[in-house]
Amino acid sequence: MSAKIESFKREWAEAAAKDVWRANAVQATSITPTAIHWAWPGWLALGKLTILAGAGGTGKTTLTIGLAATMTCGGRWPDGEIYRERRSVIIWSSEDDAADTIVPRLIASGADLSKVYILQGRVNGLGEVEPFDPAKDIDLLAAELERIGDVGLIMIDPIVSAVAGDMHRANDVRRALQGLVDLAERYDCAVLGITHFSKGSAGSNPAERVLGSQAFGALARTVLVAAKQEDSDLRVLARAKSNIADDSGGCSYSIEECTVRENITTTRVLWGERIEGSAREILADVERVEGDEQPDGDDPSDCLYRILKDNPLESNNAKSLMKSNGYTEKQIRRAREKLAVVVARTGSKKDVKSYWSLPQETDETLLVPSKPYSCPSLGVGTSEKKGHELEKGARVDAAEDFDEADAEVF
Numbered sequence: 001m002s003a004k005i006e007s008f009k010r011e012w013a014e015a016a017a018k019d020v021w022r023a024n025a026v027q028a029t030s031i032t033p034t035a036i037h038w039a040w041p042g043w044l045a046l047g048k049l050t051i052l053a054g055a056g057g058t059g060k061t062t063l064t065i066g067l068a069a070t071m072t073c074g075g076r077w078p079d080g081e082i083y084r085e086r087r088s089v090i091i092w093s094s095e096d097d098a099a100d101t102i103v104p105r106l107i108a109s110g111a112d113l114s115k116v117y118i119l120q121g122r123v124n125g126l127g128e129v130e131p132f133d134p135a136k137d138i139d140l141l142a143a144e145l146e147r148i149g150d151v152g153l154i155m156i157d158p159i160v161s162a163v164a165g166d167m168h169r170a171n172d173v174r175r176a177l178q179g180l181v182d183l184a185e186r187y188d189c190a191v192l193g194i195t196h197f198s199k200g201s202a203g204s205n206p207a208e209r210v211l212g213s214q215a216f217g218a219l220a221r222t223v224l225v226a227a228k229q230e231d232s233d234l235r236v237l238a239r240a241k242s243n244i245a246d247d248s249g250g251c252s253y254s255i256e257e258c259t260v261r262e263n264i265t266t267t268r269v270l271w272g273e274r275i276e277g278s279a280r281e282i283l284a285d286v287e288r289v290e291g292d293e294q295p296d297g298d299d300p301s302d303c304l305y306r307i308l309k310d311n312p313l314e315s316n317n318a319k320s321l322m323k324s325n326g327y328t329e330k331q332i333r334r335a336r337e338k339l340a341v342v343v344a345r346t347g348s349k350k351d352v353k354s355y356w357s358l359p360q361e362t363d364e365t366l367l368v369p370s371k372p373y374s375c376p377s378l379g380v381g382t383s384e385k386k387g388h389e390l391e392k393g394a395r396v397d398a399a400e401d402f403d404e405a406d407a408e409v410f
Helices: 001-018 059-071 098-108 139-146 171-189 215-219 279-287 301-310 315-324 327-340
Strands: 038-040 049-054 088-093 116-118 153-157 189-195 221-228 234-241 246-260 262-279 342-347 353-357
Touching: 001 353, 038 059, 049 059, 049 171, 049 215, 059 098, 059 153, 059 189, 059 262, 088 098, 088 139, 098 116, 098 153, 098 246, 098 262, 139 153, 139 171, 153 171, 171 189, 171 215, 215 262, 221 279, 234 279, 246 279, 262 279, 279 327, 301 315, 301 327, 315 327, 315 353
Parallel strands: 049 189, 049 221, 088 116, 088 153, 153 189
Antiparallel strands: 221 234, 234 246, 246 262, 342 353
16 A cells, blocks of 8 residues: 555656746756748748838838749849749738739739738638737747748748737847747748838937837847938848848849739839948938039039040949049939949849949930840849849940850749
8 A cells, every 4th residue: 555655656756747847957068059941032031020210201111012922933132142942921010911912913913823821811611800919929820820821921021910918128129029939930931020210210210219128139149221312213232130140231222113913003112222330320321311412513413424435444443533522322323323324244143243424325225234144134033124123224236246045044
């Protein structure tokens, strides 16, 4: 009898021990180091949370849909980096209708619609539908990731909807977003949350301009920021913070209205050139509303014309000469637009060089890639036949030198 009692005691003790928690300190030698898995190198990491913030009217959702299109069909990222995979995308938006806004923008961006899934509520076995709540339905989202199998990007617009508590309280934000962070890591997909800038934050640290608690920016591994020049269509995308890569540099872009299918009017993003500098410098230049006086009454476009009238010049050299004459980045961009400066790139990856030249006063020639690696194949991507690096009005005069057989189709 005593033996049975002792046996029961041991079983109870073992069962009780299983319910006792302890800190799990793992020896570093047992952890295998791994590299960051990038979708867009330096900008959008798989398995991580990324925040995209900006003022209203900057086209944050449209540019994110452009990135989603690249994720679904391959091609090139805004800086020219090649993306060879094709993975699915899940989109949740509380602000835009799927039928009249999201899908037309996807079509305009060249997305593979068969690889895009739009969350339009939660449904039970009786067919009853309720709104999907990213703050409470993470388990349902995980089930969809399992079902689809190859999701590379989850877009949450706006990311504040994933917070059930007070978005201004750090603990509430961290607790709410941890589920998305864990989801991204478990399924090796990028989570891109869209949000606004705080009002009256212009001029401050861009990473701290994110609406709500600073925990949004702290928990995200990368914070991207978008801004628009007040009196033009010029917009910029910059890296404000990154714990896993360089946090400087940006890309210019514009939002173009276009028509798809049966006369459906929509918008798409057109990417411009890469921009050097910190996010604070890039945004300050675009958001600046004063200090645009022209030195000695000279027009910036006249100065740029004199710089480029004899020969093409590397863009960095042209900018330096303009700045040495007292012009700001904003004035330089205006001068480029006024002169319809031709932008051509040579090299690949980190060795790419950009050259500026004045447009030739001849009949418009065929727009073709200057090199096989310089832009997507015809009909692929977000800027039709011009490729990601050719701006409005640009020409490539040596069209006859390009051999389409050499072009790599992505």
